[in-house]
Amino acid sequence: xxxxxxxxKDAQLRTVLDGVAKDLVRVNVDGGFGIVALPQLYPGGDxxxxxxxxxDDQFFVDDMGLGYRSAEMLGGPTVFGRLAPRVAxxxxxxxxxxxxxxxxxxxxxxxxxILFVATASRRCVEMTAERMSEDVEHSLKVExxxxxxxxxxGRVARDVEIAGRxxxxxxxxxxxxxxxxxxxxxxxxxxxxxxxxxIVKFQDVSQLENAPTRVAVLSSRARTDAAxxxxxxxxxxxxxxADAETEVIARAA
Amino acid sequence: MARLPADIVVTLSDxxxxxxxxxxxxxxxxxxxxxxxxxCLASLWIDGAIRFGLRLDLHGPRLVRPGxxxxxxxxxxxxxxxxxxxxxxxxxxxxxxxxxxxRNIRNSAGAPPTITGPHFHPxxxxxxxxxxxxxxxxxxxxxxxxxxxxxxxxxxxDEIRARFTIPGLWLxxxxxxxxxx
Numbered sequence: 001x002x003x004x005x006x007x008x009k010d011a012q013l014r015t016v017l018d019g020v021a022k023d024l025v026r027v028n029v030d031g032g033f034g035i036v037a038l039p040q041l042y043p044g045g046d047x048x049x050x051x052x053x054x055x056d057d058q059f060f061v062d063d064m065g066l067g068y069r070s071a072e073m074l075g076g077p078t079v080f081g082r083l084a085p086r087v088a089x090x091x092x093x094x095x096x097x098x099x100x101x102x103x104x105x106x107x108x109x110x111x112x113x114i115l116f117v118a119t120a121s122r123r124c125v126e127m128t129a130e131r132m133s134e135d136v137e138h139s140l141k142v143e144x145x146x147x148x149x150x151x152x153x154g155r156v157a158r159d160v161e162i163a164g165r166x167x168x169x170x171x172x173x174x175x176x177x178x179x180x181x182x183x184x185x186x187x188x189x190x191x192x193x194x195x196x197x198x199i200v201k202f203q204d205v206s207q208l209e210n211a212p213t214r215v216a217v218l219s220s221r222a223r224t225d226a227a228x229x230x231x232x233x234x235x236x237x238x239x240x241x242a243d244a245e246t247e248v249i250a251r252a253a
Numbered sequence: 254m255a256r257l258p259a260d261i262v263v264t265l266s267d268x269x270x271x272x273x274x275x276x277x278x279x280x281x282x283x284x285x286x287x288x289x290x291x292x293c294l295a296s297l298w299i300d301g302a303i304r305f306g307l308r309l310d311l312h313g314p315r316l317v318r319p320g321x322x323x324x325x326x327x328x329x330x331x332x333x334x335x336x337x338x339x340x341x342x343x344x345x346x347x348x349x350x351x352x353x354x355x356r357n358i359r360n361s362a363g364a365p366p367t368i369t370g371p372h373f374h375p376x377x378x379x380x381x382x383x384x385x386x387x388x389x390x391x392x393x394x395x396x397x398x399x400x401x402x403x404x405x406x407x408x409x410x411d412e413i414r415a416r417f418t419i420p421g422l423w424l425x426x427x428x429x430x431x432x433x434x
Contacts (some may be wrong), residue, residue: 233303248301
């Protein structure tokens with residue numbers, strides 16, 4: 001009797017999990033094309049979906065250009081196009097300039113190729129978003145360096161490395177030498193990696209003998225969490241915005 | 254306190270007197286250390302910069318008593334430098350506990366010996382006692398009763414704006430002040 005009860009429990013669980021599997025992966029067939037929506041999301045929140053076409057006894061799988069379109073929505077189709085061939089190769093699929101795809105796929109390999117095409121498409125959009133964020137950060141940093149050079153001509157060094165109390169080298173966007181004392185500026189974005197990195201480096205140099213003046217420059221005042229700003233403030237002399245007026249930058253140095 | 258500059262009190266006095274602003278409307282969130290409380294944190298900017306980690310910190314219970322919408326609501330201003338935190342002012346709009354009693358033990362500023370209701374711990378009179386009065390253990394020992402009553406959250410907000418010199422401060426009404434138990 002116990003054996004029968006266990007089997008009933010197993011059968012019930014199997015029914016539940018079969019239902020869950022159907023919820024996770026949605027399938028539709030229309031006009032000779034199969035559409036598979038996978039439990040993956042593009043950075044914009046759209047579901048990653050691939051199309052499957054049967055040619056004789058082989059299959060053709062593509063992402064319908066949805067990755068490219070998601071990158072377009074982010075404003076980065078060129079970046080996507082540049083990254084896509086490498087990402088496709090990494091996932092064992094191909095890229096034709098718009099779509100990620102896998103051709104001449106056997107039935108045995110079909111599940112793998114569906115997953116590879118979907119993952120390559122999603123990953124490429126994610127990398128596009130990351131690269132675009134880095135581009136913005138780089139532009140802001142270069143602009144900050146340029147502005148400080150205008151305020152203190154001949155006294156500014158870009159991308160300097162300073163050894164902190166820990167003896168580890170810490171990189172700062174700008175160093176300004178002002179009659180025997182030094183001011184360090186660094187750009188900080190709202191991303192937690194940037195916040196953590198900035199806190200560590202400012203803390204490390206703040207504990208040096210004759211610690212330099214430390215200025216954190218927020219890429220976005222509105223988007224940086226107040227708790228993060230509060231932590232950052234403990235190890236800096238001042239925090240300013242990347243859009244600060246020239247007098248504010250000069251005062252901070 | 255060795256790492257703080259010698260003229261820290263003068264600097265803090267200047268910061269207290271200066272007009273401050275927030276970059277966004279601060280929002281109420283679950284208190285990080287007290288499950289039954291909400292808190293609201295805002296960095297304070299002076300002339301385009303944050304100096305000495307100046308921040309406004311409000312907290313209050315998630316649920317309040319009928320007829321006491323600001324029960325437990327407290328607004329504090331802090332400065333921070335390295336591992337040091339300094340208390341620059343505290344406004345207690347409706348102190349928790351029916352028998353809440355604050356005693357002004359080191360009273361050299363004409364404050365009443367005891368206070369039982371809403372009161373504030375000002376910067377100037379406490380800083381005059383020495384920097385130790387501003388530390389977490391000093392905890393702003395001198396307090397004075399408010400000279401007004403707080404009927405609406407606008408009254409509370411006006412008091413924070415005036416006491417901490419943040420004229421443009423705008424806060425959402427804390428959910429606790431609209432919830433009655």
